[in-house]
Every structure is written in C-alpha cells, then in structure tokens.
Amino acid sequence: MSPHTAPILMLIASNVFMTFAWYGHLKFKTSPLWIAVMASWGIAFVEYWFAVPANRIGSAVYSAAELKTMQEVITLVVFAAFSVLYLKEPLGWNHLIGFCLIAGGAAFIFQGR
DSSP states (O other), X not given: OOTTTXXXXXXXXXXXXXXXXXXXXGGOXXXXXXXXXXXHHHHHHHHHHHXXXXXXXXXXXXXXXXXXXXHHHHHHHHHHHHXXXXXXXXXXXXXXXXXXXXXXXXXXXXXXX
C-alpha cells in the first residue's frame, strides 16, 4: 500500500476505534464509571495500533502538520457519522457550517505542496 493512502486508511480505522472509546459508553450510562473507563482504555489501546503506524508511515510523505490536519478532519467525519448512526443525535445546520469552516481551514495546511 502506498505511503500516501496507507496513513489515511489507518487514521480512519484509528478514529473509528477512538470515537467508540471516547463516546461509545454514552449509550450505557447506568454502567459504573470504572467499567466505562476500562472498556474505553482497552478500545483506545487498539486505536494506537493504527494511529502510531499511520503517522510513522505517513511521515515519509506528509509533514507532521499535514498528518495532524488529516487526523482532525477524519475525526470530524467519523464523529458526525457516529453521532447520527450510533448515538441517534441529529446534526443541525450549525454543526454543518462549523465542520465546513474547520475543513476550509484544514485546506490551507495543504496549500503550497
């Protein structure tokens, strides 16, 4: 797999795991907090097995700022889908505009490549 595409795919996988680690427990609010923390920590451990190699591989062709920007944009896309599909929370026009502004700012990071 190309060092241009591998980090993107691995960061997507990483963000799916991290989103579940950070927010998945919100569907189980009656579970003790320590169980939520331990389960989240276990999920985050798997997330690191995608994120760290993604950044190591990606650093061959992307700057650290570009990798971080990719990660943030991917996080927003994954979170938006997670929020709607898993948590059943609607996204409003204000969320869409805010996400678009963030994506627009992210585009500046890749100018001059």
